[in-house]
Amino acid sequence: MNAAFALIARDVRLAWRHPNEIATILAFFVIAASLFPFGIGPEPQILARVAIGIVWVTALLACLMSLDRLFQAEVEDGSLDLLVTAPAPLELLALAKVVAQWITTALPLIVISPIVATMLHLPADGYATLLLTLVLGTPGLSLFGGIGAALSVNARRGGALLALIVLPLTVPILIFAVAAVDAAIAGLSPRPHLFLLAGLSVFALTIAPFAMAASLRQAAE
Amino acid sequence: MNAAFALIARDVRLAWRHPNEIATILAFFVIAASLFPFGIGPEPQILARVAIGIVWVTALLACLMSLDRLFQAEVEDGSLDLLVTAPAPLELLALAKVVAQWITTALPLIVISPIVATMLHLPADGYATLLLTLVLGTPGLSLFGGIGAALSVNARRGGALLALIVLPLTVPILIFAVAAVDAAIAGLSPRPHLFLLAGLSVFALTIAPFAMAASLRQAAE
Amino acid sequence: MIGRASFEAHDLACLRGGRIVFRQLEFRVDAGGLLVLRGANGAGKSSLLRMMAGLIGPAHGALLWNGDDIADDPDAHRARTSYAGHSDALKPALTVAEHLSFHAKLRGQAADKIAAALDAFALTKFADLPARLLSQGQRKRVALARLIAAPAPLWLLDEPTNGLDADSTARLETAIAAHRETGGIVVAATHLDFAGADAVTLTLGERKAA
Amino acid sequence: MIGRASFEAHDLACLRGGRIVFRQLEFRVDAGGLLVLRGANGAGKSSLLRMMAGLIGPAHGALLWNGDDIADDPDAHRARTSYAGHSDALKPALTVAEHLSFHAKLRGQAADKIAAALDAFALTKFADLPARLLSQGQRKRVALARLIAAPAPLWLLDEPTNGLDADSTARLETAIAAHRETGGIVVAATHLDFAGADAVTLTLGERKAA
Amino acid sequence: MNWHRFASPSNFKRLSARIFPWAAGGAALCLGCGLYQALLVSPPDYQQGQSVRIMYIHVPAAWMAMFVYANLALAGAATLVWRHPLAEVAGRAMAPIGAAFTFLCLATGSLWGKPMWGTWWEWDARLTSVLILFFVYLAYMALNNAFDDATRGARASAVLALVGAVNLPIIKFSVDWWNTLHQPASVMRLDGPAIHPSMLWPLLAMGVGYTLLFVVLALVRIQAELIERRLGALVQARLSAEPAA
Ligand code: HEM
Ligand SMILES: Nc1ncnc2c1ncn2[C@@H]1O[C@H](COP(=O)(O)OP(=O)(O)OP(=O)(O)O)[C@@H](O)[C@H]1O
Ligand SMILES: Nc1ncnc2c1ncn2[C@@H]1O[C@H](COP(=O)(O)OP(=O)(O)OP(=O)(O)O)[C@@H](O)[C@H]1O
Ligand SMILES: [Mg+2]
Ligand SMILES: [Mg+2]
Numbered sequence A, B: 001m002n003a004a005f006a007l008i009a010r011d012v013r014l015a016w017r018h019p020n021e022i023a024t025i026l027a028f029f030v031i032a033a034s035l036f037p038f039g040i041g042p043e044p045q046i047l048a049r050v051a052i053g054i055v056w057v058t059a060l061l062a063c064l065m066s067l068d069r070l071f072q073a074e075v076e077d078g079s080l081d082l083l084v085t086a087p088a089p090l091e092l093l094a095l096a097k098v099v100a101q102w103i104t105t106a107l108p109l110i111v112i113s114p115i116v117a118t119m120l121h122l123p124a125d126g127y128a129t130l131l132l133t134l135v136l137g138t139p140g141l142s143l144f145g146g147i148g149a150a151l152s153v154n155a156r157r158g159g160a161l162l163a164l165i166v167l168p169l170t171v172p173i174l175i176f177a178v179a180a181v182d183a184a185i186a187g188l189s190p191r192p193h194l195f196l197l198a199g200l201s202v203f204a205l206t207i208a209p210f211a212m213a214a215s216l217r218q219a220a221e
Numbered sequence C, D: 001m002i003g004r005a006s007f008e009a010h011d012l013a014c015l016r017g018g019r020i021v022f023r024q025l026e027f028r029v030d031a032g033g034l035l036v037l038r039g040a041n042g043a044g045k046s047s048l049l050r051m052m053a054g055l056i057g058p059a060h061g062a063l064l065w066n067g068d069d070i071a072d073d074p075d076a077h078r079a080r081t082s083y084a085g086h087s088d089a090l091k092p093a094l095t096v097a098e099h100l101s102f103h104a105k106l107r108g109q110a111a112d113k114i115a116a117a118l119d120a121f122a123l124t125k126f127a128d129l130p131a132r133l134l135s136q137g138q139r140k141r142v143a144l145a146r147l148i149a150a151p152a153p154l155w156l157l158d159e160p161t162n163g164l165d166a167d168s169t170a171r172l173e174t175a176i177a178a179h180r181e182t183g184g185i186v187v188a189a190t191h192l193d194f195a196g197a198d199a200v201t202l203t204l205g206e207r208k209a210a
Numbered sequence E: 001m002n003w004h005r006f007a008s009p010s011n012f013k014r015l016s017a018r019i020f021p022w023a024a025g026g027a028a029l030c031l032g033c034g035l036y037q038a039l040l041v042s043p044p045d046y047q048q049g050q051s052v053r054i055m056y057i058h059v060p061a062a063w064m065a066m067f068v069y070a071n072l073a074l075a076g077a078a079t080l081v082w083r084h085p086l087a088e089v090a091g092r093a094m095a096p097i098g099a100a101f102t103f104l105c106l107a108t109g110s111l112w113g114k115p116m117w118g119t120w121w122e123w124d125a126r127l128t129s130v131l132i133l134f135f136v137y138l139a140y141m142a143l144n145n146a147f148d149d150a151t152r153g154a155r156a157s158a159v160l161a162l163v164g165a166v167n168l169p170i171i172k173f174s175v176d177w178w179n180t181l182h183q184p185a186s187v188m189r190l191d192g193p194a195i196h197p198s199m200l201w202p203l204l205a206m207g208v209g210y211t212l213l214f215v216v217l218a219l220v221r222i223q224a225e226l227i228e229r230r231l232g233a234l235v236q237a238r239l240s241a242e243p244a245a
Helices: A002-017 A019-040 A044-067 A072-076 A079-084 A090-119 A124-151 A158-185 A191-219 B002-016 B020-040 B044-067 B072-076 B079-084 B090-119 B124-153 B155-185 B191-220 C045-052 C074-080 C096-106 C114-120 C136-149 C166-181 D045-052 D074-080 D096-106 D114-120 D136-149 D166-181 E003-007 E009-041 E050-081 E085-117 E125-144 E150-164 E167-177 E197-240
Strands: C006-016 C019-030 C034-038 C060-065 C081-084 C154-158 C185-189 C200-203 D006-016 D019-030 D034-038 D060-065 D081-084 D154-158 D185-189 D200-203
Touching: A002 A019, A002 A090, A002 C096, A019 A044, A019 A090, A019 B155, A044 A090, A044 A124, A044 A158, A044 B020, A044 B044, A072 A079, A079 A090, A079 A191, A079 C096, A090 A124, A090 A191, A124 A158, A124 A191, A124 E150, A158 A191, A158 B020, A158 E125, A158 E150, A191 E150, B002 B090, B002 D096, B020 B044, B020 B090, B020 E125, B044 B090, B044 B124, B044 B155, B072 B079, B072 B124, B079 B090, B079 B191, B079 D096, B090 B124, B090 B191, B124 B155, B124 B191, B155 B191, C006 C045, C019 C034, C019 C045, C019 C060, C019 C185, C019 C200, C034 C045, C045 C081, C045 C154, C045 C185, C074 C081, C081 C136, C096 C114, C096 C136, C114 C136, C114 C166, C136 C166, C166 C185, D006 D045, D019 D034, D019 D045, D019 D060, D019 D185, D019 D200, D034 D045, D045 D081, D045 D154, D045 D185, D074 D081, D081 D136, D096 D114, D096 D136, D114 D136, D114 D166, D136 D166, D166 D185, E009 E050, E009 E197, E050 E085, E050 E125, E050 E150, E050 E167, E050 E197, E085 E125, E085 E150, E085 E197, E125 E150, E125 E167
Parallel strands: C034 C185, C034 C200, C081 C154, C154 C185, D034 D185, D034 D200, D081 D154, D154 D185
Antiparallel strands: C006 C019, C006 C060, D006 D019, D006 D060
16 A cells, blocks of 8 residues: 555656646647637537537546556656566556546646636536536546556557547546536436446446556566 | 658658558547547537537647657657767758658548548538648648657756647647638638648748757757 | 575576577575576576566476465565666656655655665765766666665666676675675676676576577 | 878866866877776766767867867768767667668668678677567667668767677677777777777776866 | 367367358358348338348347457457467457447448438437447457567457456447437347347348358458468567577
8 A cells, every 4th residue: 555655656746846747738628628619609508518528528638648658658767667576466556656647637637627617608507517527537537548558558659549449438438427517507417427427437446457457567578 | 851851761660660550540530539429419510510620629639649759759769869960950850750740640630531520510611621721730730749849858948838838839720720611611711711821830840940959959968 | 684595497488579588497596695697688688587576477487486486476476576677767857865765665665774775876965866867877876776775585686787887886796795695685687797705607598508 | 981080178078967077178089099988977978978979068178070179060070970878779669670771861871881780790680670679788789780880980889888798799899990990989988898909098087187 | 168178279270170161151041041031031111111121231230249349358358367379369350350240230220320310320329339339349459459569469458358348238238228219129138039020030040140250250360360470470480589609
């Protein structure tokens, strides 16, 4: 356990020393989301309909960008060898890396998402649920993304391959999250969708550590 | 000049060595673009309105993902030293790397973009203009992105500039491209927008080689 | 500290990329022993060290610690093994001290040997320098200082003197001698002369062995 | 091939990260000469080599080629310099032969010395192997083979024997001797004994120099 | 039962040589009869008219898309647990076939959707989950090919095949769990098929025919892959054998 906490602390510190990486991802999030008013025209009622979708898709893509190097960087500088030969379970260490990635990427995205939602005229009823879906859904994104990142270590065209692996796995998260916010805006209960969302994240949590550890052991061979 | 061609050939070979890599990036584009209907909802008339925006955001993302490591990879394996100490002008070599990136990423995207546009129900009048905007605009994306990639190699100096300057630089490209297609769909002439788009790419071409070479020389210190 | 221990290989074979790198390899080192791996480039020294570290599995045969196959209890084997490979595994933005204390915690140990580790490789004055400012040899010394920061009975060193100056090489030899005195076992691949009392040399890639 | 040439430093100083690494450095090598750089880790050998390659500028003083400051005509200096640093600069997916022929073209030369370069470092068998399958020493040999694939009068070698086995070290010494015979100049940083007739040794980081 | 006995390449070769003619003949027979029945003999639907004939292509293709994926996941488990090379090769060989069946299902479904639902494509749960299945197949193939080392590619894609297996129940039960345009199961049901025998028999014949076709294609691809691997190993051994010092 201590090993995992040490790894989380190290990764958060590393991200903190390169704040421009987080800034890049946040800037991508804001810019990608603010592009849509140009594409759709400024009518608030149409914007409002697509707002949740845009927030979620851009959040997903931004998350993906930061996952690209999650394990690849460890392989390239030789750190993976040290992680694999450490006496702590590799499952736990892989999970710790995902947690650190979530803290440094998803958390800032969640914090600024209300701003983006406002830019897109999301109806007032949707904010609370939007935040809830992000809190419940992004762990699943990061975990499935972690599987993709571990699988694509040392692969040719790692980035695009990662997207190809992760996007289909995360589509259900996207669908339930959007459905939940839609329900809230329509005055219905978002609860069933939120439960499914939480269920997906829990499911991801149960399989991701094993899938990541298995792939990383192969990568270290 | 020969050195630049050799570098383009090497990078293209590295990226396209195996034909399935092209497939990977194309599949990424298709999957990323088909994510939006999951988020936005399937109504064709709304999809049609955001189709151009989606194609362009996805193109930008694909570009960013492949630019991320454009120079960083050269620094990490020591190749940058060989490029900087080669008797060819560094401006030309940096440009060659961007050209190779454009050939391996932007070109396949342009070729497949009509399929994505069809999935998103883009009105028929928009296709020709969409292709034109991609042909005129993606060089600008790659070049501005190349500046960002070179700047972010030099983490100490101005990595944050990537977020603060380069990403906003690409926004005008997106705006003019979307405006051009919108005009074509509305039956207006897209020409003024296309001229502006071409102008931006030419502007990028005049400054990018010098900006990239300057940051790379600093990075090699 | 470690007591009696033995590390041995029986009929070991290594396959990389579908090709046999070595086979029918045998050796035995006891507590306090030093095994020096020699052989031409590509003979399989690094592969053997990675196998000893549990990073790759043997294609045939087994590695035994105190007579037990290390594959039977990989957790215990990882706890007793410290591996220092070709790469330094340094993060440019982290300081030397941060690297060492992270490594100790990663291996589940208290971060109380950092000062000793810095001292052993004359790194004390670089403790707060980020790794990106270090020279090649200084980086290598940080990688080696990990061995002291998080002690383990079995040291696996892949060309540890690469890039070290004479003074640092002497410090490494001192560290190895001290480790062996407490009953530790050291396996080191090298192309150079390596000082060490009664070291066993295993040369890979010779006709007899292949 | 190269004729009379000289490479010298006058009152050279190097600043890294706001700290003086060395100053008042003087040396001179003539055509056919070998300058061996020595000094403890962090003494500034790599920094000096990078300065000679034009990668970093001197904080003070100048490097002269045939009496002209190399900073006056950096293009000409790059054309005459071949730099082999700590890193191998290999792309895992490219083959050994592809690396060498790319390097020749990058330096504006015909790719007709590839076979000779492969032969000089016993790499002919590996010509079509992707670099990711190579061992550490084999990688280093590819990096060194670049010197032969794209000839240049001035060789700058940063710890070139790191990771090489005895046979490869001998091949490197042969290559250096052959280069010097044609009037080439070699500057090499090393911690080891380096065979070379009438080599000039420059030791960095000694009190006198600092 | 000792599976390893069948799994050695030479035993596999003998076994597949024995199966092959029967499977190929059976596939030809079933597909021939099935298509004849489906396109000419069976009655047009009282609601759907002639377009119901797409069903005989579409439905077995959908079954195969899922069936092949299940095999892929099993091969993946075998790759990871027993590390058997034949499982690796089998996964690699089956994936494109499964992707082709999935594509066939999507394409025929889309063709059928136009007359039935008035749209080529709808983002409905059943359709979407099959599209995801197709994407997972693509990702599997890309990952399998993304490494120089075939074993590494096989193991990485095996992990993906297992993770992606959750999609199978979603496809199967999407019509029950959500309100979909797509109709619920009428053949593969616990309480027996609810479909007229004149349609059921040709459908089942097509299903058997597709399965045998899959077996034939998979055997051919596995053989080809085994030969390619042996060649690759020979070439690599020649290239990288360094003379002993
Ligand atoms: C691209 C669009 C479509 C896709 C991806 C799709 C997918 C599937 C799948 C996966 C199954 C297998 C279900 C199972 O075994 O439980 C299936 C069965 C079936 N589909 Fe579709 N389908 C599509 C369009 C259509 C359309 C337009 C119709 C006709 C209205 C249709 C009618 C059927 C029927 C009758 C079955 C057999 C159900 C059974 O008896 O079990 N499908 N489809
Ligand atoms: N990029 C850098 N920025 C700032 N300082 C640096 C940088 N690289 C090296 N230094 C510092 O400059 C000094 C000289 O480093 P250099 O790499 O030249 O030493 P060296 O003699 O090659 O040592 P070694 O034998 O370890 O390779 C060291 O003290 C180092 O800390
Ligand atoms: N990842 C790999 N995949 C396939 N083959 C490899 C891999 N790494 C190394 N090899 C091959 O295995 C053999 C042994 O390599 P290894 O790195 O163990 O040699 P070594 O004795 O450490 O050499 P060196 O002295 O150059 O470091 C070499 O022929 C090499 O080509
Ligand atoms: Mg080695
Ligand atoms: Mg140095």
